[in-house]
Amino acid sequence: MSYTTLLFDFDHTLFDTDASEAAALTASMATVGLSTTPEELDAYQRINAAMWRDVERGTITPLEVRTERFVRFCAERRIDADPVVMADAFVAGLCDHGELYEGAAEVLHLVAGRARLAMVTNGLGEVQRARVARLGMDRWFEVLVISAEVGVAKPSPAIFDLAFAALADPAKVDCLMIGDSLGSDILGGSGYGIATCWYNPAGRPVVDGGPRATHEIASLVELPTLVDTRGGQAGGPRGGGTSDSAVA
Ligand SMILES: [Mg+2]
Structure with missing residues (x-):
């Protein structure tokens, strides 16, 4: 599973x-x-x-x-x-300027062999497309949805609708949204009815009343196993706090 x-x-x-x-x-x-x-x-x-x-x-x-x-x-x-x-x-x-985090390319290579990958980003099209091209990321991602190009942004369900349409409507139960922002990635994914994974390398604390993630990882290297097992028994609701994203 x-x-x-x-x-x-x-x-x-x-x-x-x-x-x-x-x-x-x-x-x-x-x-x-x-x-x-x-x-x-x-x-x-x-x-x-x-x-x-x-x-x-x-x-x-x-x-x-x-x-x-x-x-x-x-x-x-x-x-x-x-x-x-x-x-x-x-x-x-x-x-x-700017590179993928250390180890990110290896993780993307691993999970791209097991799952379909879409990027859903709040950012400028001219910036994100140039970065994706420079870093050769189209080898892993079959769908790229950029908020400035489509006129809607995370956490709105409208941007997830566009991603799902581009992916030919996969079953929500099989989908996972991965991101660092509780306010856009976790709130957006959970609001859309899909599982979420909070990338939290700084170990920021959970705060009552904020968005809740299905899974939490401190390092991207945890992701391939989580994808394979859906987190096993270890994954529990995590999250909280306020919106915190800063993007391109
Ligand atoms: Mg982010």
Whole structure:
């Protein structure tokens, strides 16, 4: 008994988004003649994360994030530069920088031999498609659903409907959503009626009242066995806390 269709989040689950963002911000700041301080990286990541939480709530669209995060960043840091120029350079940097987490490729290779793989990501199409191409991820994933391209985002069931349609409607009981964000991946998957796996490498605590995951892993290397056995007896409801995703 195994999960035969796996839906993966990308940022902070398979991909080192923090490293990608740091390199992209350095490139963006250099475009307008500035160096980057740790305080500026912190500010960018805080502003960006807040905006993607707004995407989860449906109050802004993913495409609006692209430039608006730099409008807010320049205002907060009192940077006299064109936010559009900075946003363009930043997106180019996001495409060019960042790698899969150590061991992720091996895990994807293993599970792709046993299950169908779809990527369901809250992000920008130009960024995620460039990364997928650069990293050769189409060798594992047969479906790629990107929120900015389809106009809906996790945790909305609408984005899962699109993924399921692209997969020719697999049985929900055989599907597993894997991701690091309780607010988008776990809430979205559980709300859609499929099993969920919370990727929680930092060991963040469970908080009462938040989304509950079917399974929890601290490392991706746990995933192939979980997929094969559906977690055996070890998997129990886990989760909690607040929305926390920060994506491209
Ligand atoms: Mg994520």
